Amino acid sequence: MINYKEKLHKIKAFVFDFDGVMTNGDVWVYADKEAVRCGNIKDGFAVQYAVKKGYTVAVISGATSLSINNRMAMLGVDQCYTGCGNKIETYERFLKENNLNEDEVLVMGDDLPDYPILKRAGVSCCPADAAVEIKEMVDYVSLFEGGHGCVRDVIEQVLRLHGQWFHPDAVIW
Numbered sequence: 001m002i003n004y005k006e007k008l009h010k011i012k013a014f015v016f017d018f019d020g021v022m023t024n025g026d027v028w029v030y031a032d033k034e035a036v037r038c039g040n041i042k043d044g045f046a047v048q049y050a051v052k053k054g055y056t057v058a059v060i061s062g063a064t065s066l067s068i069n070n071r072m073a074m075l076g077v078d079q080c081y082t083g084c085g086n087k088i089e090t091y092e093r094f095l096k097e098n099n100l101n102e103d104e105v106l107v108m109g110d111d112l113p114d115y116p117i118l119k120r121a122g123v124s125c126c127p128a129d130a131a132v133e134i135k136e137m138v139d140y141v142s143l144f145e146g147g148h149g150c151v152r153d154v155i156e157q158v159l160r161l162h163g164q165w166f167h168p169d170a171v172i173w
Contacts, residue, residue, distance in 0.1 A: 004139035007123045011158045012104040013056035014047075015094065015117065016151060018068050018082075020110035021127060022059070024147030035065050043151035044075055050155050051076040053164045056098050060090050062113050088116040108154055110134060110146050125154050 019025055023037040030036065051057050058079035059072055065082065072080040079098075084090045095102065107114070107121035110130040115137070118124040124138040127146035135141050142150035159165040 004123055004125075005157075005161070007103070007139065008106070008158050008161050010103050010122055011055075011106045013058070013098060013100050013106070014050060014155060014158075015058045015060055015091065015105055015107045015121070017109040017111075017114050018059050018061035019063050020130070020146040021108050022071075022147065022151060024145065025110070025129075035063075035067070037065075037067060038147060039071060040147050040149060040151070042149055043147070044071075046152035046155040047077060048075040049166075050159065053159060055155075055158075056100070058094055060084055060087050060094070060117065062087070087113055088120075091117040091120070106154060106158065108142075108150065123154075125150075 016022055019027065019037065022039055022043060026038065028036045047057055057077045059077065060081045061068060062084055063082060068082050069080050079094065081090045102120050103122035105121055106123040106125060107117050108125040109118050110127050112131060112133060114134065118134065118138055125140045125142060126134045126138045127142050127144060127150040129145040142153045144150040144153050156165055
């Protein structure tokens with residue numbers, strides 16, 4: 001079996017689930033039915049940094065919320081697919097629209113609806129607190145939980161490998 005780090009050389013794109021990956025999975029629902037989620041600022045920095053470095057970043061989520069679209073737009077992510085009942089169809093469309101092969105895509109998910117796209121990803125990853133079934137099948141389990149740095153973990157690994165992560169002598173903006 002190939003070590004997942006060897007597969008990272010081919011990565012050109014990242015696909016993330018939202019709830020449980022970009023967030024800790026908690027959803028607070030207010031009386032007006034507004035759902036509120038909490039994200040991690042370091043994950044957000046890594047996402048926008050990857051976009052600025054030319055990587056394709058997308059979210060494929062079963063949830064539907066304007067807050068998801070707004071957060072991704074703030075980070076420069078314009079491929080935010082929400083309300084996905086069948087994530088594999090969306091994933092296939094994403095690959096086709098971006099002219100990507102599966103081995104060029106790192107996917108991070110945390111629960112059973114993510115299983116089909118994780119199975120087909122070039123590199124499959126999950127947060128430390130993912131469902132057991134997901135942890136057992138992915139290439140890499142982050143040391144960080146969802147919403148607590150797992151997104152930055154995988155982005156940073158890829159960008160470091162490609163020599164594109166922060167260097168103290170470089171201007172990053």
